[in-house]
Amino acid sequence: MPVSCFTGCCCTMKDIPAQLQHWSHILLSRTSFRHILRRASLMRIRANTLSAHIIVTNASLNHHTFARPGEVNTLQGMAIRHVLHQAEVHRMRPNFPRNLKLTKLVCGSSKEERAIGVWSTSTSYDTIVAIATPMGNQQGSIAIVRISGPLAVAVVAKYFNSSKKSTSQRQNRWKPKSHFVELGTIVDDAGLIVDEVLVVPMLAPRSYTKEDVIEIQCHGGDVCVRRILHLCLEGGARLAQPGEFTLRAFLNGRMDLSQAESVAQLITAKSIVAAEAALAALQGGLSSFVQAMRKDCLELLAEMDAHLDFEDDIPPLETADVIERINSLCFRVQDSLKTSNRGRLLQSGMQIAIVGRPNVGKSSLLNAWSQSHRAIVTDIAGTTRDIVEAEVVVGGIPVKLLDTAGIRETDNVVEQMGVQRSEAAALGADVVVMVISACDGWTTGDHHIFHKIFSVKNSECAAGVSVTNFTTPWVLVQNKIDQAAEALVPIPDDVKTHFSKFVPTCAIKGIGLHDLEAAVVELVGLGKACSDGRQWAVNQRQAEQLLRARDALERLKESIKQDLPIDFWTIDLREAVIALGQISGDDVSEEVLSNIFSRFCIGK
C-alpha cells in the first residue's frame, strides 16, 4: 500500500491525539512520541505490532540502544520503549527533537503495513498539477501539463510509456533523468494511448519550485491536455491553485518576494516595456538599487552611532558631508519614486481624455493621433455625442485615447448626457489634454470648462486618492495653428500655472503630434527612467515605503538645520533604513507577510 503523505508540522502535545486519529501529522519530540504510543493503544493497536522508524542522532544514545547513528532504524514493540528509556537515562531533554527523531510509525506486519503517521518536514507535501498553456479560444499546437511535488515522478510513471525501451517498461519503474527530454506515450488505466508526448523531468532542487517538476508536452487543443490532466488528478495529484507554482518557488526559497511579485507582473504584462520592467525586477534590479541605498543609510547611521560612543578615536563628523550624503540619498529615493507612476501605468495602461469646447478639433486630434478615422469629424459643433476610444502606444505604454463631447451649455438632452460623460472621462483620466482653438484664443467657454473639471479633480487629489502625491497633469493643446494669426495665443496667468505643457498642433495636417507624445511621455515620468537604462518600476507597496524613507530623510535634514544634537539625527535615519529594508526584504514586516498570504492561497 502506498504510503500516504500528510502535512507535517511540529505540534504541541495538545493536538497529538486528534491528529493521530486522523492520520495526519508530524515531527515529534520524544515526549509526544509517548502520547502517540498511548493513542495507538487506544486505537486497539497492540504494541508489539507497532514499529517505528527512529533516527537517533545522539552518539551516546546510539551506544545504549544499539541503534545506528543518523540512520532510520526500524524498531518494534518493546525496543521503542527501550530507546525511550535510554534517552531518559541519558538526560535527554524533552522537547528537544534533535536527539531522537521519529520519522514514521507503522502498524501491522510487513506485508500489510499501515502507516499511522509519516513525519516529514518540508513545507509542502501534496503534488499539484495544472495546464500551463492557455486554454479556450487560443489554441496552440502544443499544450503543456506541469506537475510539481514529491509524487510528480510517481504519478507520471503510472501513465507514461517511454519509447526508449518499449518492452517491459511498465514493469520496471520509470526513472527519469533530470533535464533530459524523453519521448513516449501517455497510456491510461485501460491501456489506451491518450497522446504522444514529450516529457521534461526537472528533479529537485533544480527546478522552478525546488521540488520534482515534470512537464508533459502534448498536442494542442483542449482534449488531449484535459485527458492528461485528468489522469494526473486520478494518479494522486491535485489541481493547483492560481499562482501556486510561483508560491511554492517562493516558499521553497527559490525567489524573494519582489521577484515573485514580478512573475505575476510579467505574465500579465500588456506591452513590451511592461514586460521588460517586470523582468528587470525579477532579476533583482530594484532590490539591488534599494539595497544600495539602505547600505548607504546604514553606513551613515553606523558612523553617527560610532561618534556617540567613541568620539576620541575617530575623526569628527563633517556636517556638510553628512548633508551632502543625505541629499544624494534623497535624490535617489525621489528618483525611484518617479518610477512608481510608470509602474502603475505599465501595468494598467494609461487613459488620456481629450476635452474642450465643441468644434475645437478634438476628434480630429484623436483621428490624427491614432492614425485612423475612429471619430466622425464635421464642421458642426457638437458632432461627438458619446465617448470615442482609440488605442495607441506612447513610449511603450498602452494608451487609451478618449475623445469626448464638446462641453457647453445645451438644451439637447442627448448632448447634455454627452457633456456629463465628457466630464466624467476627464476626472478618471491619467492625463487630460485640453484642446482650444488657436483662432479663438482663450475664451470664457474654455475658462468655464477648465474650472469646472479642474476644481473637482483637485479636491479628489487633496482627499488622498493618490498615494504618490501625483496630480493629474494637464496639457493644453492649441489646435488649428495653421489658421491662427499668431503662433501662441496669450493665456491668463492664473490658468497658465495649472498646465504642465503647451503644445501647438494642427490635427488635420498632423503637425505637432510628435511634440504632444513627447510631452505626455515626459509628464508621466517615462522619459527619464528609460533614458538612464533603468528598466524596473516600483509598485504601490514599494512606493509607500519609499515615501516613508523620503519623509524621514527630509526630517533629518531639518534636524541638522535646526542644530539638534547628533543623537536625534539617528532616529530619522533609522526610520529611513527600516522603510528601505521593507522594500528589499531585509526587514520583514507584517504587511509583507499578509501581502503574500492575501495574494496566494496558502494552507489549503
Place this chain on the structure above:
Amino acid sequence: MHHLLHNTLYSFFLFFSLDIDSSVQIDPLSLSLSLSLSLSLSHIRSYMAMLLQPRILFAHSRRLRFIPPCCFSPSRSPCAFPASLRAFCVWRDARNRSHHVFLDDNHRPTVIPFARRIGLRFQESGRNRRAKNLSGRRLVSTFATDGLHGERYDVIVVGGGHSGCEAALASARMGASTLLLTLNLDRIAWQPCNPAVGGPAKSQLVHEVDALGGEMGKITDRCYLQKRVLNRSKGPAVWALRAQTDKREYATEMKKVVESTKNLYIREAMVSEVLVGNNDNVEGVRSFFGVNFYAPSVVLTTGTFMNGRIWVGRASLSAGRAGESASQGLTENLRSLGFETGRLKTGTPARVDVRTVDFSKLERQPGDEEVKWFSFDPEAHISREQMCCYLTRTTPETHELIKQNLHETPTYGGWVEATGPRYCPSIEDKIVRFKDKESHQIFLEPEGRTVPELYVQGFSTGLPERLQLALLQTLPGLEKCAMLRPAYAVEYDYLLAHQCNRTLMTKKLEGLFFSGQINGTTGYEEAAAQGLLAGINAAKFSDAKDLVALERESSFVGTLVDDLVTKDIREPYRMLTSRSEHRLLLRSDNADSRLTPLGRTVGLIDDRRWKLFQEKQSRISSEKQRLRTTRISSSDAIAADVAQASEQSITDVVPLAILLKRPHVHYSLLDCHGLGNPELSLEEKECVEIDLKYEGFIIRQQNQLEQMIHRQHRPIPDDLDYYSIKTLSMEAREKLSKIRPINIGQATRVGGVNPADINALLIYLEVQRRQRKDRTIFEASMANPPEESDNMAEQQTIAFMK
C-alpha cells in the same frame, strides 16, 4: 505482578500528564479531582507499593517522580500542613515546575503547588538514594538528613564582586536566605581596574540598577571623587554621568551594606563543584575543601577568576587578579555538566605614584560644578569635595617605543590567543590600528582620597614590566614618575551566554544562574546589572515564582541581557549607547519611571522610595500639563528672550510647552522670568524639558518601537526543529538550533542569520499556523470528539487494574 504494576503505572502516568498538558492553566484542584476520579484509593495504595521499584519509575517519567514515604519538617514561614501528610509523588507541569502530591489522613490525594512547598524539606531514605545511583545518574548529592552534611539556603551567590554583591543583596532583600561565597572577604566589591563608575551607556545601566532597587548607584554617590556629565552636546539620550570613585572607600561601603543586610550570610570559600539534582536542577555547591552548601538557586559570578592567569609581558602567573589566587576546578566541573566555555582576555594599566607627577605640564580636568546623581533616592546623595583628573597625551617617543617593541606584547608576539576587547584597546592596539593618529589622549585619575595611586586611563599594555616604566616616562608630566603597580593582562574562562535564558538562568540546569564577567562582559556596571537581575530571579526561583525577564526595548539592562543570550560573544562585551536602537526612550532621567514599578513588584523598592517615586511622577505630569496650558503673548517679557535665543520671533499667543520646543530655549529661561515651578527639583525640570522639547522625536521613536514589537515579538515555538526547515541556510539552521531564540526579534539578532532566513522562518511559521488552523476546522467537523476516547482510556485503565 511486576508487569501489571508497571503497565498500570505507565498508563496512569500517561493519563495523568496528558491531562496536565492539555489544560492550559493548571489548577491544582482540578488535578486532584482527576486523580481521585481515575483511581480508587486502593490503587493509590498499590502505587505506594510500587515505590519498591523506583528504578522503573524514574525510567519512565520525567514529569512524574515518585518519592518514598518521607517526612518533612515545616521549617520557616506559615506552612500549615498537617504533619501526617505523606508525600506521594512529584509531577512537573508544562512549565517544568514541580508540584507535590500528598495523601492526607484519609488517603485522599492533595496537590501542593510548588509555590507553597518552600517551607518543606524532604528527607529521603537511603534506598532512594541508591536507586538514583542505579538509574545511571551521577549521584551528586543527597538531601540532608541532618545538619552535618551541609548548610541549606535559598540562594547561594558565588563571588563577591559587583555582580555578586548586587545579586546577593537583591535576593536577601527579597526575603530569600542568601549565602555569599567569595575567595577573599576583604575584596568584596573591589575595583581592580578603573576606579570609576558610569560613562556612556554604562551610566544608564547604573541608573536602571538603582531604579530597580540595586545598590551600585547609591554607593557611587557616597564615594565619588569627581563627577562629570559626558556627551553634553549630543542629546539627552546619550548624556552620561561618570564618577571617579575612591576604590577603598567603595569596597568598604559596599562591604558594610552586605554585612548589615538581613538574610545575607557571607563566607570565604572556593567553589569547585556545582551539585546537580535528578531533574537537571541545581542543589547547591561544593567548596574546594569539601563542604557542601545547599540551595535551589545558585548564582555564579566568578569574574576573571575561573582558571585566571595574569600576564605581564611573557611572564604569567595563575591568578584571578594581581595578588589573588585563581579559582580552580569549577570550569572543568561546568564543562562536565555540558556547558560550553571559552577564554577571554582583558587588562588594566599601570598605576603611578601621584607624588612623582609634574602636574604643571598636565591639563586639569575638574569635575562638574553642579553634581548629578546616579541614585533616584535623595537620601543617597552625599556631597563630597571633588578631586581633579588630569589629561596628557602620547608623544612620538611613546609611539616609537611601542613600535620597536611590538614583538614583546602578547597579542603581536602571538603567545596569548584569548580575545581582548575591541572597545577598550591596549595602547599598542591603538597605535597599530590608528596609524594616522599622531597622539592619543591619556587620562590620569586618582584612585582615592588617601591613596597615592594614579590610574593611567587609556594606557593598558601587554609590554613587559621592564619597558612599562620607560613607556610611562615618555608622557608629558610623567617624565620622572614612579610606577606603583605594573600593567597586566588577565586571561580567564567564561561561559558562552547563549546557554542562558533572558532570566540569566541556564537552559541546561534549573536554578543555576550566570551573571557578570562569566558571561563574557566587561565593566562593573554590566556586572552589577546582570547581578541584580540574576539575584532577583534566583530568589524568585527558590520561591517558585515566575522569573523576570526584561524586554530588550524596556531598558539598557534588557538590551544587555538580550545581546548576551542571543549573540555569540567572542570578545569581552561592553555596553555602548549604539547597542540600543531606541535609546531616546531609554534615557537616564526616565529610568525610574520605566523600572521602579518593576522594582516595587519584585519587592526591592520600599514604601518610602515608592512614595517618593509616585510624588515625583505626579509633579512631572502636572508640570507638563501646566506648561501646555499656560500661554504667553508676544508682549510678555519672556518673548523677547525666547526670540533672541531661538532667532525666531513670537507672533502669537503660545503655550510655554511650545516655547520649550524651540532650539536653545531651556527651562532655566522660564525660571528667569518666574514662569518656572520652584517646587520642582533640577532633575525633575530636566525630565519635563526633555519630554516636551523632544516630544516629536519621542513619539516617532515610540512608533518605531511599536512597529518593531509588533513584528519581532512573534513567538517561535521552543521545540521548533530548525534542521527540518529546508529553506533556511545551513548556517542559520545551526545557529538558531544553538541559540533557540524565543521570538523573531531575537532570531534576527543571531549572528549568521540573514534577512532571507528570517523571511523563510516567518513564512514557515505562518504556513504552520494556517495548516493547524485548517486542520482544527477539519477536525471540528469530524464527528468523533476526543472526550469519548478519553472515557475509553479510563475504562481500559480500570479494566486493567481489575
